[in-house]
Each structure stands twice: as structure tokens, then as C-alpha cells.
Amino acid sequence: MKLSPSTILPALCWGASLASAASAAFYTYDPHSRSHPQSRTLSPVAARLVLAQRAGVEEYHSADLDREEVIDAINDFGVRTLLFEEETHKRSMFIYLEGVKETTESIPVLKDHASFTLDPVPESASSRELFMDIARQVGSGDWKLSKYEPNSGETEGKVFQNGNHEYHFYHAGSITELEQLFQSVDGMKSSSITVMIMPMNTSATPGSWGTYEMPNAESPLRKRQQKEVPLELEPIVKQAPSKSDATPFTASKSNKTGEPLRGILPACFSTLSACQKETRNCTGHGRCTLYHSDKSRNEKSSAKDCYSCQCKATVYTDKEGRISTTTWGGPACQKKDISIQFWLIALFSVGMMFLISFGIGTIWTMGDEELPSVIGAGVSGPVKRS
Structure with missing residues (x-):
């Protein structure tokens, strides 16, 4: 059977739309960032380390920190702390969006965000579980992934407080809810934002995110017993530390830049x-x-x-x-580096010393010269008359 162009072109367009719909992407925004790194594709393990670093819980993911790809990804897309930054109230926003069928490149609220895609695309259930585990590592206790409802007036999501730093976790069900979330939450432009957009993918191999550790009441860090198995929306209940037994979060303490x-x-x-x-x-x-x-x-x-x-x-x-x-x-x-300022001050000082020395030497030379004879005759004594 001979295929006509009228049947080939729609098939190609349909395949391209499926490829774009199956893409997974991360979007990051930092208020003090002056430039965005070039968008590229990362592995799920590198993306997990970027997410953990932005949440300040990289100590639970230290097994993969020595990879060159992870180091470059954290340096490009991780949170940067500036030297002598004022110690003010800070807020980090984490948003999970799943099941997006259209392309995410044209979302208006994400146009000022740095981005990277994932290859291969992880499985949907393990992606939801990773997002919830990051929230459990930041805070304490168990947490169920509840969707943001724009008409309910509830815009706080799940909030964890650590000193003067707040961590907000949201789950948006669509791009429209994501845009409404950006409009309803105050102070979004002054917050560090991380958006995790995942397609509804059930055919991927579980375990693409790799392994990491979880907090436990008996020990500060506990190796996960199950390596990213497919899960339902309800997460597997893990034993979590109480507020008195939990290991205090020290990432922000070590990254203080006020002193x-x-x-x-x-x-x-x-x-x-x-x-x-x-x-x-x-x-x-x-x-x-x-x-x-x-x-x-x-x-x-x-x-x-x-x-x-x-x-x-x-x-x-x-x-x-x-x-x-x-x-x-x-x-x-x-x-x-103040070498330019140093040389400017040094050359200016040497020049001024030369001018002052030249002026003093000129005046000294003029003082050593003998007076003319005319001036000497004018100041002689009176002549005796006979």
C-alpha cells in the first residue's frame, strides 16, 4: 500500500506532539540571580540532586554528590548564597505538576525561569513519591500529596519552618491552576521557586531517580528499604522522627552569609x-x-x-x-580582586610625591642662588660728603 503525503504529515505531527507531551522538565527561579544557564537535558539522578540542594537536604543524597554531572548541574541550577547577604525572612516554593499533555515552553509564568529536561522520563508514581520524600526530609512527620484548589481559598499548601526560612510545597493539577497559584500567593517574585513538571508516564522503568536516605527516629539517616517501586497516590507510610528526636536541619546554618x-x-x-x-x-x-x-x-x-x-x-x-x-x-x-584600585592609588601617590619633591627642590635651588649686583648696590650704606 502506498502512503500519500496527506497521511504521512498528520502522523508526523501526532508523533511530535506525543514526544513533546512525554517530556519532563524542571523550572527554577532565584530572585538574586542575574543570568540563567543554558537549558539542557539531565539524568533523573542529577535532577534529584538539584531538587535536594534547592530544598537544603542534600545530606540525604550524598551518595551521588561526587558525580561530575551532578556537580555541574548543582552549580548551574542550584541555589546560590551570596556573600554578606542580609539575613532576612526567606521562602522557598516547590510546585509539582503532573499529567500535562501540552508543551510547557509557552507557559507565561515560567518565562523568566531557568529550565532543564529529563532523559529518560521517570515513572509517574516514583516521581510523586520523590516530591513527597523531599518534603518529609525538610520537615517532620508524614505528608499526603493534596492538590491545590484555586477556589477554596487555601493557598498555603504544606509549609515547613526552619528558623527564618519557610518551605512551601504545592501540587497543581493543571497549567491553569499553576498560573492561578502564581497569582494568588504573595511574594512569589521574592521567593526561590522550583517547579517540577512530569507527564503521566507508567511505562518507564522504576528506579530512575536512584536511591537516597530518609530521616528516622532511631538514626539521623536511614537507607531506603525499597528502591523506587511503583506507588499509588497514597504514599507508603514510613516511620518519621518526632520534633524532639529529629535531627536538626543544618544546611541553612552552614550556608549563612550574614557573617x-x-x-x-x-x-x-x-x-x-x-x-x-x-x-x-x-x-x-x-x-x-x-x-x-x-x-x-x-x-x-x-x-x-x-x-x-x-x-x-x-x-x-x-x-x-x-x-x-x-x-x-x-x-x-x-x-x-582590588588590583586595579591598588595600582590607581599607588600610581597617584607616587605621582603626587614626585610633584611635591620637584616643587620643594625647585624652591630650594632658587634660595641657594646669589643676589644680583644691582640689588647689592641698592642696599649699601650712605656715602660720606665732604
Whole structure:
């Protein structure tokens, strides 16, 4: 049977629509971010680490932190803490949207957000369970995934408070509800936002997100007994810590930037997590990378690898379009390069010293010269007359 163009073109369009509908994407927004990284495709494991870092619970996912792809993904799409940032009330928003059939590239409320897609697309039930597990790691107690209802007036979702930082978790059922959520919640533009958009996918292989740990009342961290199996909407009940027994959340405490880094920082750190914790993720001016690895040491040696900060220049553009570049240095990228200002002050000081010395020398030379004879005759004594 010969296929005509009238039947081939609709089939291609239908296949393209299915491909776009089956895509999974993450959208991130930070109020102090000046530029967005280029959109690209990440593995589900790297996306999970980005989500955990933005929620401040990366200690439960430390087994995969040493991957190069994970390091680059966190540096590009993770939350950055700025040096000397004012310690004010902060809020992080996490939104889960599932079952979107149309493309998400044209959503107006997400046009200012950085984004990345996932390949392969994880299974729907495990994606919902991951989102709920992140909420359990941030807070305490069990949580059921309840959908946001725009007409009920309930816009708080699930809120966890840690000091002066609030973590809000929402579940939107459609793009319309997502847009209404952005309009109804106050202070969205001043919040750190993470939107997780997943298609209704039941054919994927379970376990694409990898494994991680969960809080437990008996021990601070507990290895998951089940590796991402298909789940219904109701999550499997896990034993959760009480408020008195739970391990206090320390990620935000180690990332406080209201006070400078104290002490002398080492040039190398044995692990990536130690580098990010001690340098506060290079104070937001760079990223922790593997500087070198001593292959002569034992594989289990803690001093085998050397992680250090790789500083990046910060480019600012003012309202008039003028561009200024700030270069950072130091073991935590916490020192601003002031070599230009130093040389300007040094050259100006040397020039002023030369001018003053030249002026004093000129006056001194003029004072050493003898007076002319005419002036000497004019000041002689009176002549005696006979």
C-alpha cells in the first residue's frame, strides 16, 4: 500500500506532539540571580540532586554528590548564597505538576525561569513519591500529596519552618491552576521557586531517580528499604522522627552569609560535600571542583582527592547599560580582586610625591642662588660728603 503525503504529515505531527507531551522538565527561579544557564537535558539522578540542594537536604543524597554531572548541574541550577547577604525572612516554593499533555515552553509564568529536561522520563508514581520524600526530609512527620484548589481559598499548601526560612510545597493539577497559584500567593517574585513538571508516564522503568536516605527516629539517616517501586497516590507510610528526636536541619546554618568566613581555610578538601559546606558553596562566586587526585594513594584514603573552589568573575550591568566585572579569589572565592584600585592609588601617590619633591627642590635651588649686583648696590650704606 502506498502512503500519500496527506497521511504521512498528520502522523508526523501526532508523533511530535506525543514526544513533546512525554517530556519532563524542571523550572527554577532565584530572585538574586542575574543570568540563567543554558537549558539542557539531565539524568533523573542529577535532577534529584538539584531538587535536594534547592530544598537544603542534600545530606540525604550524598551518595551521588561526587558525580561530575551532578556537580555541574548543582552549580548551574542550584541555589546560590551570596556573600554578606542580609539575613532576612526567606521562602522557598516547590510546585509539582503532573499529567500535562501540552508543551510547557509557552507557559507565561515560567518565562523568566531557568529550565532543564529529563532523559529518560521517570515513572509517574516514583516521581510523586520523590516530591513527597523531599518534603518529609525538610520537615517532620508524614505528608499526603493534596492538590491545590484555586477556589477554596487555601493557598498555603504544606509549609515547613526552619528558623527564618519557610518551605512551601504545592501540587497543581493543571497549567491553569499553576498560573492561578502564581497569582494568588504573595511574594512569589521574592521567593526561590522550583517547579517540577512530569507527564503521566507508567511505562518507564522504576528506579530512575536512584536511591537516597530518609530521616528516622532511631538514626539521623536511614537507607531506603525499597528502591523506587511503583506507588499509588497514597504514599507508603514510613516511620518519621518526632520534633524532639529529629535531627536538626543544618544546611541553612552552614550556608549563612550574614557573617564572614572565619579562620584560615585549607587549600584542599577531601570530599565535595566538605568543600561546599566549609566554603558555603564558594560563597556564591564559583563552584567546588576536583582540583587533582593522587593516584598513588589507596583508593579508600580520605586524602586521595583534592576539591577546591574554582572562582568565576561576576559581571554586572547597570540601568545605563554599563558593564562592570568583579573578579574573586581566595580559598572560598570570598576575596574581591582590588588590583586595579591598588595600582590607581599607588600610581597617584607616587605621582603626587614626585610633584611635591620637584616643587620643594625647585624652591630650594632658587634660595641657594646669589643676589644680583644691582640689588647689592641698592642696599649699601650712605656715602660720606665732604
